[in-house]
Amino acid sequence: KKGDNLREEEIESIRGFIESTSISPEFVEKLAKKYGAESIAEAFLLRTVDEIDYLEYILRQYKGHHFRERYPNISFN
Numbered sequence: 001k002k003g004d005n006l007r008e009e010e011i012e013s014i015r016g017f018i019e020s021t022s023i024s025p026e027f028v029e030k031l032a033k034k035y036g037a038e039s040i041a042e043a044f045l046l047r048t049v050d051e052i053d054y055l056e057y058i059l060r061q062y063k064g065h066h067f068r069e070r071y072p073n074i075s076f077n
Helices: 008-019 025-035 038-043 054-062
Strands: none
Touching: 008 038, 008 054, 025 054, 038 054
């Protein structure tokens, strides 16, 4: 739908998809590249502005743990 005339159920589904901990940012980016990210922007009330990378903003906000450095959980005795 490219962000046009989204129903409340569709908005809730998109938000749930983005906020899910089991969905990686890479998968979201892959789908956005294939189908467009206009509906994601509309679901998060970010109207499309060409100067702002709203998908990057949303992914860092809801999936920020994927972008942080993680250190291995090992200990030495």
